Amino acid sequence: MENxxxxxxxxxxxxxxxxxxxxxxxxxxxxxxxxxNPGENLVLRPLCxxxxxxxxxxxxxxxxxxxxxxxxxxxxxxxxxxxxxxSYYIVVIEDISLGKIVGTGSVIAEQKFIRGCSMRGKMExxxxxKEYRGKQLGKLLFETMVLLAKHIGCYKCSLTCKxxxxxxxxxxxxxxxxxxxxxxxx
Numbered sequence: 001m002e003n004x005x006x007x008x009x010x011x012x013x014x015x016x017x018x019x020x021x022x023x024x025x026x027x028x029x030x031x032x033x034x035x036x037n038p039g040e041n042l043v044l045r046p047l048c049x050x051x052x053x054x055x056x057x058x059x060x061x062x063x064x065x066x067x068x069x070x071x072x073x074x075x076x077x078x079x080x081x082x083x084x085x086x087s088y089y090i091v092v093i094e095d096i097s098l099g100k101i102v103g104t105g106s107v108i109a110e111q112k113f114i115r116g117c118s119m120r121g122k123m124e125x126x127x128x129x130k131e132y133r134g135k136q137l138g139k140l141l142f143e144t145m146v147l148l149a150k151h152i153g154c155y156k157c158s159l160t161c162k163x164x165x166x167x168x169x170x171x172x173x174x175x176x177x178x179x180x181x182x183x184x185x186x
Contacts, residue, residue: 026143039137049078062130154186156184
């Protein structure tokens with residue numbers, strides 16, 4: 001593969017983020033931040049291939065074991081996801097003053113036959129860079145993705161998390177269910 005600059009084409013249409021009605025969120029933000037205004041020098045937007053070189057994979061290591069993912073492997077996976085429209089919604093927060101990815105979260109829209117061929121949103125891989133924590137960015141990412149899941153037509157969202165993180169997600173309206181995962185029904 002070529003070693004030139006990576007593509008800045010977004011994984012999904014960024015206008016979806018602008019269409020979200022943030023007044024429907026369960027969260028309060030003090031100071032006020034939103035998907036269109038996440039903070040000074042910060043931009044919340046869809047993942048793009050160029051984010052590999054902006055530290056996206058390095059950020060994920062603050063969440064879990066990532067492994068040694070080469071540029072080629074990243075691009076192959078990114079292109080597989082992009083080839084499945086209306087399925088993968090990964091957002092990032094970039095500190096544009098540094099060209100660094102400092103937060104991310106995702107919703108995978110699982111296509112279903114049940115509930116009139118509806119979709120279930122699977123929330124995954126939420127992480128904020130340790131140097132940017134305490135600025136409400138995790139809450140912003142999560143609330144944005146809940147609203148996005150609802151906007152694209154998911155009938156519910158679910159996630160798995162560590163027990164110590166349950167209170168964080170319950171503040172967003174998620175409830176622990178008997179099967180030991182959290183969900184938010186629309």
